[in-house]
Amino acid sequence: MKEKRTLMLPGPTPIPERARLAGATEMIGHREVECEELLKEVVDGLKYVFQTENDVLVLTCSGTGGLEGSITNTLSRGDKVLSLCTGAFGERYATIAEKYGLEVERLDVSWGEAVDPKRVEEKLESYKEGEIKAILMTHNETSTGVINHPEPIGKLARKYNCLLLIDAVSSLAGIELKTDKWGADVVVTSSQKALMTPPGLCLVSVSHRALKAYETSDLPKFYLDFKRAKDRYDAKNQTPATPAISVLYVLREVLRDIKEEGLENVFKRHEIVTKAIRLSMKAIGLELLVDDEVASKTVTAVRLPEGISYSVLRSNLKDKYNVYITGSKGQLQGKVFRIGHLGNVSRMDILSTISALEFVLLDLGFELELGAGLAAAQKVFYEEERS
Amino acid sequence: MKEKRTLMLPGPTPIPERARLAGATEMIGHREVECEELLKEVVDGLKYVFQTENDVLVLTCSGTGGLEGSITNTLSRGDKVLSLCTGAFGERYATIAEKYGLEVERLDVSWGEAVDPKRVEEKLESYKEGEIKAILMTHNETSTGVINHPEPIGKLARKYNCLLLIDAVSSLAGIELKTDKWGADVVVTSSQKALMTPPGLCLVSVSHRALKAYETSDLPKFYLDFKRAKDRYDAKNQTPATPAISVLYVLREVLRDIKEEGLENVFKRHEIVTKAIRLSMKAIGLELLVDDEVASKTVTAVRLPEGISYSVLRSNLKDKYNVYITGSKGQLQGKVFRIGHLGNVSRMDILSTISALEFVLLDLGFELELGAGLAAAQKVFYEEERS
Numbered sequence: 093m094k095e096k097r098t099l100m101l102p103g104p105t106p107i108p109e110r111a112r113l114a115g116a117t118e119m120i121g122h123r124e125v126e127c128e129e130l131l132k133e134v135v136d137g138l139k140y141v142f143q144t145e146n147d148v149l150v151l152t153c154s155g156t157g158g159l160e161g162s163i164t165n166t167l168s169r170g171d172k173v174l175s176l177c178t179g180a181f182g183e184r185y186a187t188i189a190e191k192y193g194l195e196v197e198r199l200d201v202s203w204g205e206a207v208d209p210k211r212v213e214e215k216l217e218s219y220k221e222g223e224i225k226a227i228l229m230t231h232n233e234t235s236t237g238v239i240n241h242p243e244p245i246g247k248l249a250r251k252y253n254c255l256l257l258i259d260a261v262s263s264l265a266g267i268e269l270k271t272d273k274w275g276a277d278v279v280v281t282s283s284q285k286a287l288m289t290p291p292g293l294c295l296v297s298v299s300h301r302a303l304k305a306y307e308t309s310d311l312p313k314f315y316l317d318f319k320r321a322k323d324r325y326d327a328k329n330q331t332p333a334t335p336a337i338s339v340l341y342v343l344r345e346v347l348r349d350i351k352e353e354g355l356e357n358v359f360k361r362h363e364i365v366t367k368a369i370r371l372s373m374k375a376i377g378l379e380l381l382v383d384d385e386v387a388s389k390t391v392t393a394v395r396l397p398e399g400i401s402y403s404v405l406r407s408n409l410k411d412k413y414n415v416y417i418t419g420s421k422g423q424l425q426g427k428v429f430r431i432g433h434l435g436n437v438s439r440m441d442i443l444s445t446i447s448a449l450e451f452v453l454l455d456l457g458f459e460l461e462l463g464a465g466l467a468a469a470q471k472v473f474y475e476e477e478r479s
Numbered sequence: 480m481k482e483k484r485t486l487m488l489p490g491p492t493p494i495p496e497r498a499r500l501a502g503a504t505e506m507i508g509h510r511e512v513e514c515e516e517l518l519k520e521v522v523d524g525l526k527y528v529f530q531t532e533n534d535v536l537v538l539t540c541s542g543t544g545g546l547e548g549s550i551t552n553t554l555s556r557g558d559k560v561l562s563l564c565t566g567a568f569g570e571r572y573a574t575i576a577e578k579y580g581l582e583v584e585r586l587d588v589s590w591g592e593a594v595d596p597k598r599v600e601e602k603l604e605s606y607k608e609g610e611i612k613a614i615l616m617t618h619n620e621t622s623t624g625v626i627n628h629p630e631p632i633g634k635l636a637r638k639y640n641c642l643l644l645i646d647a648v649s650s651l652a653g654i655e656l657k658t659d660k661w662g663a664d665v666v667v668t669s670s671q672k673a674l675m676t677p678p679g680l681c682l683v684s685v686s687h688r689a690l691k692a693y694e695t696s697d698l699p700k701f702y703l704d705f706k707r708a709k710d711r712y713d714a715k716n717q718t719p720a721t722p723a724i725s726v727l728y729v730l731r732e733v734l735r736d737i738k739e740e741g742l743e744n745v746f747k748r749h750e751i752v753t754k755a756i757r758l759s760m761k762a763i764g765l766e767l768l769v770d771d772e773v774a775s776k777t778v779t780a781v782r783l784p785e786g787i788s789y790s791v792l793r794s795n796l797k798d799k800y801n802v803y804i805t806g807s808k809g810q811l812q813g814k815v816f817r818i819g820h821l822g823n824v825s826r827m828d829i830l831s832t833i834s835a836l837e838f839v840l841l842d843l844g845f846e847l848e849l850g851a852g853l854a855a856a857q858k859v860f861y862e863e864e865r866s
Contacts, residue, residue: 097505097507099506099507099508101508103721104506104507104508104509104721104724105506106505106506107505107506112503112505112506113503115502115503115725116499116500116502116503118484118493118494118499119486119491119492119493119494119499119671119677120484120486120491121486121488121491121803121805122491122678123805124803152539152540152541152544152678152679153539153540153544153702153720154539154702154720154721154722155720155721156701156702156719156720157539157540157702157703157720160701160702187701188701191699191700191701192699192701193699282721284506284721284724290506290723290724290725290726291509291539291721291722291723291724291725292539292679292722292723292724292725292726311699312578312579312580312698312699313578314543314547314574314575314578314579315540315541315543315544315547315703316544316702332543333540333541333542333543333544334490334491334541334542334669334671334678335541335678335679336677336678336679336723336726337491337671337677337678337679338502338677338678338679338725338726338729339677339679339723339725339726342725416508416511418508418510
């Protein structure tokens with residue numbers, strides 16, 4: 093008998109059964125009232141999750157498309173932006189900006205650390221007033237498993253009068269992000285992460301400041317034009333082009349679930365899972381890449397022990413236990429493995445993963461006490477739920 | 480009891496049951512071998528449908544995104560292109576080109592007529608050699624229900640040494656399009672039309688000439704960059720960003736079905752359905768917008784009879800019979816209704832639609848002989864299958 097799949101990737105993530113089946117609902121026309129109602133319910137649900145009263149746009153593309161749109165809709169050729177690079181996804185954001193002819197100033201942070209707002213302020217101080225048009229930041233740096241806190245950066249964006257564009261692809265609906273309160277001008281996420289939906293949709297909140305910036309932005313855009321999307325939605329609760337309707341069906345169900353669970357409880361659940369994973373890794377004798385203070389609540393990077401190859405670890409977990417983990421990129425390639433724990437990941441999924449990891453590591457000659465990791469995680473679940 | 484839905488739109492189209500349910504298959508990682516195999520099978524199936532040995536790229540976006548990509552990946556700012564405008568979608572293609580700073584020369588054709596290759600040649604002759612960099616054409620003009628034949632335009636593209644970019648969104652897999660043989664450099668279609676799949680994927684074939692043109696194209700692109708997509712696929716059978724996996728699940732099933740039916744039979748089926756609809760409309764006493772010679776095999780536009788309002792006709796069909804038809808755009812708004820008959824549309828769907836139309840028209844005071852349209856369609860089905 094093959095084990096059930098335990099998908100512990102930082103996206104795509106497992107989809108709740110009921111929502112997944114909703115994706116197979118009969119097709120409808122995208123200009124029909126049923127589709128308008130579908131989109132409206134999704135957008136309203138997203139506003140709750142984004143914690144925003146701004147517009148939330150539904151784009152049919154991956155998160156990368158939304159990140160591109162965050163730049164092409166608010167900036168102009170030659171504009172200078174400050175990109176806070178804490179890993180591979182921060183780099184990606186900067187690369188997109190460069191592709192569109194922006195002057196990208198990088199604040200490079202060692203991989204595994206979070207952005208220090210003081211360094212950001214020093215950097216901003218070093219430019220002429222108004223020279224930096226936008227700050228690009230990655231809320232949750234998936235490649236390292238680090239959270240960058242948007243709140244202080246939002247304050248700096250106001251102080252230095254620039255936009256704050258946030259890549260929240262692997263954080264939104266898993267880690268607290270108060271879009272309006274923290275002053276985020278564009279927040280981009282995608283469907284296949286903590287939103288527990290198949291890939292295909294990108295969700296973007298856009299502030300009044302960002303819409304104002306759109307008016308003077310001269311970068312070319314059409315398919316990913318935010319204003320076209322906003323105008324069509326405002327007029328008719330529609331999208332300019334045909335949206336990924338079957339993915340919307342799933343997202344609607346998931347958003348109902350999130351509403352029912354309550355956003356605070358969703359965040360709390362992600363925190364407990366994170367704590368369980370981190371303590372269990374330590375109990376196994378593994379070393380975590382990042383400190384507790386900056387640790388992501390959606391993905392955890394663990395250093396590979398001496399002599400254990402990533403590809404062997406990964407294929408053993410997959411082939412013997414149907415447990416999917418992943419590696420990392422760039423300078424961390426081959427040095428860490430990462431466990432995604434966002435969205436529809438249950439306590440039992442975590443326990444399965446830890447157990448499989450113990451089996452495989454032991455087989456590969458790593459010394460550990462069988463069950464130590466499991467017990468550490470169990471203890472977290474047991475106590476947190478009774479506290 | 481509510482009637483079953485009969486979705487007779489020119490997209491999204493009804494999805495075969497088995498394929499639709501395949502979309503609810505468990506989620507997988509986009510960097511896993513299972514996803515690579517999925518993508519490979521889809522791309523191979525698409526090459527069969529596109530009748531091409533060129534690259535076929537799988538983009539997560541609507542057809543509009545692919546049309547934008549066809550321009551941004553092959554052309555440069557200020558390039559002159561010839562846009563063959565036969566309706567709303569030809570206009571759309573020209574608009575996208577303009578948005579990206581191209582100089583668009585339009586060959587305007589009356590709505591309801593097809594492009595005359597002689598006029599195209601005259602137009603091309605009127606420019607300096609090599610001045611026109613690309614011809615933009617709409618294979619099947621959805622807004623009017625007219626087919627423009629790509630073959631003679633392909634010959635002109637070679638003679639005048641320019642690219643041929645084809646919007647085949649509402650034609651591919653419904654109407655013959657010999658991509659390689661006819662010299663189409665970029666062909667764009669989307670999943671929710673004759674491919675009978677939910678919206679969310681855009682499929683694009685790219686010729687060697689188009690890839691050559693990419694090298695000198697200076698328009699900015701990232702998410703819709705064809706070369707990034709090609710390189711990632713060539714290297715690993717992957718996409719640069721996370722693709723719409725659940726939509727790929729459906730598309731794989733549909734492509735298996737198409738392969739089994741055989742492309743020639745698929746085209747033949749669309750022709751029979753078209754004939755049945757056209758003859759039945761005439762038998763009812765309605766006037767078709769376009770002549771038989773240029774008539775689309777995927778969508779038919781019918782003139783609204785004097786005194787019958789489109790919105791009343793439409794809502795009656797929908798509310799009483801759960802039959803969905805649509806109107807048209809621009810200069811045809813309120814003047815015609817359109818029946819989509821592409822992809823998974825059966826003889827019985829056609830008969831349901833005709834019958835509902837007869838009921839509603841009669842109720843609205845239009846004089847007709849009940850059953851005349853039905854019988855005309857039946858006759859086509861009966862005879863064609865026995866010929």
